[in-house]
Amino acid sequence: MLQIDPSSYTKIMQKKEVKESGDCKLQSTSSVGCPHEEEWTRHIFESNNGEEPLSPPRLRLLIQDRYVLMDNGLLQVTLSNPEGSVTAIKYNGTDNLLEYRNEDDNKGYWDLVWRPPTSGKGTFFKILGTSFEVIMEDENQIELSFTTTWDYSVGDKFVPLNIDKRFVMLQDRSGFYSYAVYEHLEGWPDFNLDETRIVFKLRNDLFHYMAISDHRQRIMPTPEDRATGQPLAYPEAVILTNPSNPELRGEVDDKYQYSCENQDSRVHGWISFDPPVGFWMINPSDEFRSGGPVKQDLTSHVGPITLSMFVSLHYSGDDLSVKLRGGEQWKKVFGPVYIYLNSASDEEHTLGLWDDAKEQMLTEVQNWPYSFPVSDDFPSSDQRGTVTGKLFIRDRFLEEEYIPGDSAYLGLAPPGDVGSWQTEHKGYQFWTRADSDGSFSIYGVRMGDYNLYGWMPGFIGDYKYEVNITITPGSNLNLGQLIYEPPRQGPTLWEIGISDRSAAEFYVPAPNPEYVNRLYLSNPNSNDKGSAPVDTFRQYGLWERYADLYPREDLVYMVGASDYSTDWFFAHVDRNIGNNTYQATTWKIIFVLDNVSEDPNETYMLRVALASATNCELQVRFNIPDVDPPRFTTGVIGKDNAIARHGIHGLYWLYNIEIKTDWLAIGENVIFLTQSRHLSPFQGIMYDYIRMEGPSSSS
Template identity: 65%
Template structure:
């Protein structure tokens, strides 16, 4: 099976997933290979969710047979009909050999990405086409070269999109589509006096909606690109219709939305000029934890339990795709929960990638409360500070925030129960993005050492929990 240059491996057989060869783990998709047909795989975990992939990278995946040397590939030239935007994760291939073309999915999102219709509501959408590609190497050359050939074919198909051969009037050809371009700038006067370039920004069109609504949108088409170093962007082959333009910039919190609705007509080439995004900001940064990139990947991801390993992800950038990492928290923090001290701790080693429940016995789990400690030389008691918390994932969880009083009955802030993305169990490192901007009264703070208590109180399952993207405390406005 192959789905990326660094995600290729010999896979087990379907029989290996059934007792006595396989042993089901915490849920049916995850199986420990006890006595696989291929003995080299003994002791590994097989789970289809370990091979999920973001839409933006999910262009080609498939299988190689070594004898005879043939390849069977699925190529998806365009993401326009997929839901949830470029970083939405979907399944690819798994034991079978099975290949999936995912058009609609609630994985890593929950019910938010299930289309809902009113009685009599009109809806029409074209899914695909998807290109199936077979290649061979009958001259005896290295069969793994079939993967390289499949990637070349993928680029050919992307350049051929939209396909000319589709006869349906609902599948618009190149001349029926439109194009937009422009430049995105970022304005944060606490960082720089001049506007910054929106380098590597995600810029896209989706159905009209609220700011950030594109990640929960699942009825229309979406068209995305990455901005260049100077913030310039260009999106072509846009299906005619009404859209909002959305964007978000790695390195900055929040979402951008162009106020005006865009109507794309056949043959349009619209230049939008300079667009300026002003990310949420009230005061100077007092301290921050993490990187605002909508992922928890920069935080500490532990080594897996050696009894539950997928060898593909040992020393791999996607080390978070190992089974059972949620159990490692209690092993690493046996006597108390995580305490992070600003100025001393390092988020790459001292901030666990997910706030999960603590396992106390075979079927009981205990809520966890993390602490952030920080020192203030002085406090403005009549001023308002701002605590910004960006979440990369929430699975039937709640975030309660208390300042300097862990025993306070009512938290100073709570999200309430949010999220059904199940990312912890599905070996993801992000799902839907949440941003919470919390007003902090200066009366809640003290001169000297302060503590913020982050509690996740829902404890019915090991898979309930949060993944943080980024946390920032800002001083009072104008300070």
Template identity: 55%
Template structure:
């Protein structure tokens, strides 16, 4: 819905002269005052400026990057255009370009070695504007790109209510509340306890921007509401194709400031690494900045949220947009599609192939199975299968892709052996494709659900001193601050021991395998899984080993070791893995890891057996991992005279690991 109120925009130039834009009209700057693309002002609904007028003009609305030379320190580049062009100008539409080319004379500066073209598009009668940058590298030096984002800093005296989902919205603290003496920094600067906030209802709560992160697949619309006059400022992202890391990647949205972010690229394990002479180009967007107002006084301000959701639906149905003038943005006629049916073949569970219900299936640049979650340079296109396993992935840019999938409730990653070639206006029908998940034999025991998340495990209540009231009784209870500290409180005398058949993973398996604070430092922790066998399993010849499957939902500078008591080195180690920081940043998963460990028959004994799992790295409270799922499988081919084997519990022996 377009508000009847007009929109005007000011864009900062190199000589501090603004460009004023409206719904279908704008003032062309003189040649000497060409703007650089910083958005300094947006007027709407009687508000002269929605942007924070107390900030410097360069610190209101902008695109920025964080990058570094390999092995060097990071650079922050708030992107300022050096060339301004009017791409489209007519009675209905204006498209403006603010571009900057990289050249060798910029070596040694904070300017990122990319050529960047940022566009702003406005339409008559549409309350808002579209923004998108396209980036390209050519004959540039080695560098790593960690982050790219669009930032909109709104007036703190006007925008106090933030919303990103029906069950994730609230009155937010003021930025002053985060500073001493009103606020007290906790374990890291982003987390602050509100000791004396301006709004006394917020006293004692924790504010942390990471508590308001969202998975790509759910990050459609988020923003802020001003109560007087009732005005909404929303960011709408109609497609995830240009975001990094696939549909499950978690990233920032809006947070105290008030700040509204578009965050298509954020690194860690997903840093983009460019090497000299590499050719690359990508369009990040467009994203739509939508402004709305209530139709009459006395209307519930949450009308603005409902209206923003409706507009998000309109934008999604309009994707891919037909209006961008950039040849780098592919229109619908330049795209194709792929379809088929995904089946799961697990003969130890079913005699026939089973339709993959609600599977995530997508196209991403060619690579190994699961490589899509670490992919940042290309485009990705995802869909969900129906109950019968059928899928169609539409509006795919022409190119070469791998077809990937994972199925809730099924271990592992699927990848089609053949590369899929998408052509303009073409459709590829792959027919029935079969996913054979990792499996050597029947399940003897399992912990959790293979869904790439630790959400089904025991997420503790927060320390009462560190509560965010939004998440009290909320499905996302894992977003409370300081939950990692509760492990030592719940297990003060020793580490977690899980007994298969007696324990309940929803209550007895802590959601994160974390370190334990001791004095001024931290130490590693060892968890035990105990199970019972009725007969001895040590039989010579035949049968092969048992198999322990360990799927991790997240890891941060962690090393998981499977130990045998008093044995060195450990039987199994992952090595140091992970950089997704989900523990500190209130996630319930990060990058997915799957490890398959052989368990020799002679290691198993009659009676109680124990698996020892140690998270061996312990220099901070945030080193650790989250389990997704664990399973022990019997050998697929029993020995000629197999002993009857009965697992009545899920546990492990004195010499298993």
């Protein structure tokens, strides 16, 4: 008997005989494998002169009227033709890992939310191809394209984009890749792209254990558990009143409790114990995701669902909507992402699938940028460039010498203003962390014009290299020694918090016992029973705890006596006074000055860095609580909704408030911080860091 070789397999496929075999409709778990498998085997047998092959070909493609099947011997992936929805994934003896009871376009798919510029409400659009093409097919790779095109005849019924969805299967890979090219041609209608992603809905009867990180993994509730639960303040959050798993009774489930920053969202997914199988979403790069490394977004959640978000307004609001105006031309590649499958020998070793998925993630990251995509819009490594340099901090009120930019964030993003990278939404971004001496290298940068941006934990503000950087194929630019001078007027008189763009260091209260997710009460994977809980800020309803702790009087912070980790509430919210009524709140910072400059031309400086803002207004007054207008106001700012979504930060805001000497007094002084908006419980601020500086003449 002869085993079929790759060249024979190619000849078989060139005959296209199998493609005329009829519809390959998938109906249930017993029929999710292609019903023409016997016909496939017969063609192979006949093409080998009656000799039965020892094994099926390592990589094969079967095309039917309504379905396309890719098979590499490790898994089979079936897609609808020409829509390009993933309808079945056969792996390790299981006919379909996706929820077979769903419609074909509701198992594995790309989608988006878009709206005309004048509309405040987005339209959900599932991306279904209207044309199918085999881009590549040989013994090493299959690449398929499912495209949808727009023209003026469809008007505003469909999003004005050409979209090319690609699916790639490689030999000997226990998974498959997907990416998409979005294009808006010159002169086409303006619109906003608020969200786009790839989604997989897994078998409800198989996948019960979800893993986001080493410390964020657990047995999850089912969709039925959520459907019978008690709704809370918004639809995503419910109390599980009668779950199928009694251990989950009384817990809160909310998909936003499993959000993650882009820089940490490299791999997540689900585990089935019977059969022992893992299903993982691997994001090898952030270059195609908007908002930079600390932008937060959804990962996996009850469904069971796993997804990769490319564009969204989560934790940012409308600032991160892709706004196409004036008929501008725009094109962007999202992905590739890797859908990875693994299996264990038995249930005892099933949780080890998470460790294996992490190892595979590291491999994918090291292989980025991939060499296999057959698209001129995805440049390979030799078509990209590298930028290196060394960052130092200059702050003469801390040290006379330059301070190495240890662990600084450095990134290339399209040209813009200082800090614009965090709301940039049309181009690509490339980020890294500096070494202890401030050295950094940014690899795999696509051709184009960029600015270099950055910030340094422990220092306020944003860095920007003032010269535009142009990347050409193979370029290697060394920027040499770079100096960042953070905002500074005079010596620090006092400070509250840590300048890290997060409110995590402040006091996060224990949750109301009625609104608990036990994952965030303790570390389930730690052998240390006394270990601190992880991500305690992810509990539901913490905003209501402010009224419990401060029922009548607001927070007062005594500089030199108070401790921000216990005495500064993590979010400056309004107070619930009952009957769905909320009250503005005013926090006090009390500090003592031994002397005040007598020079009327000198000023003190208050630096207020915010980690989050949601439909709020911060008013600042000095010593006179009712002065009107206030000495400073932000105006109404922010739509990141991070308080409700357990995010501990959204977008970063920095305000530099000059304080006149006659606003201050020798001895005790009070700063009044008022969050004046109070129409809902979710209006509020998260502070990052507050610092008061003396005049520039101070020593």
